[in-house]
Amino acid sequence: MLHILVNSPFKVEWKIIMNMLHPVDAFIGIQDGVLIGLQDNVFLKKILKFQIKLYLLKEDVISRGIIRHISKRFHLINYVQFVLLTEQYNKFFNW
Numbered sequence: 001m002l003h004i005l006v007n008s009p010f011k012v013e014w015k016i017i018m019n020m021l022h023p024v025d026a027f028i029g030i031q032d033g034v035l036i037g038l039q040d041n042v043f044l045k046k047i048l049k050f051q052i053k054l055y056l057l058k059e060d061v062i063s064r065g066i067i068r069h070i071s072k073r074f075h076l077i078n079y080v081q082f083v084l085l086t087e088q089y090n091k092f093f094n095w
Contacts, residue, residue, distance in 0.1 A: 001020070001022070001025045001091045001092060002025070002027075002085060002086060002088075002091070002092035002093075003020070003021070003025060003026070003028070003092070003093055003095060004028055004030060004033070004092055004093065004094045004095065005027065005029045005033030005036055005095045006031050006032070006033050006094055006095065007031075007032055007033060007095060008033070008035050009033070009036045009041070009043040011032075012095045014043065014046060017095060021050045021052060022050075022052075023051060024052075025050075026052060026054075026055065026085065026088075027047060027053070027054050028054075028055040028057065028077075028082065028085065029055070029056045029057065029074075030057040030082070031057075033095070034056045034060045034061045034064060034066070034070075035064075035066075036056075037054075037056045037066075037070045037071055037073075037074040038066060038069050038070065038071070039069055039070065039071045044071055044073070048073060053075075054073055054075065055075050055076075055077050055082075055085065056070065056074045056075070056076050056077070057076075057077065057078075057082055058076040058077060058078055059079065061076060
């Protein structure tokens with residue numbers, strides 16, 4: 001499953017997200033969801049426990065001026081790569 005975090009990590013229910021994550025899943029932050037990728041934040045520590053593929057939409061990171069503060073654990077991808085990622089996973093969930 002592809003988990004798409006659209007909202008700020010401060011506005012979602014993390015217990016539910018944690019119960020739904022599996023090792024074969026991928027997780028991408030878009031819009032305000034890119035804040036999940038900030039280095040040394042409490043939400044990043046939670047999601048790293050699952051060892052899933054982590055992505056951020058590069059354009060949203062740049063537009064928020066946080067590119068220098070993003071964890072190296074995330075892969076920055078563009079819109080085309082995001083579309084390809086959604087095609088790769090047959091199910092996705094927006095948070």
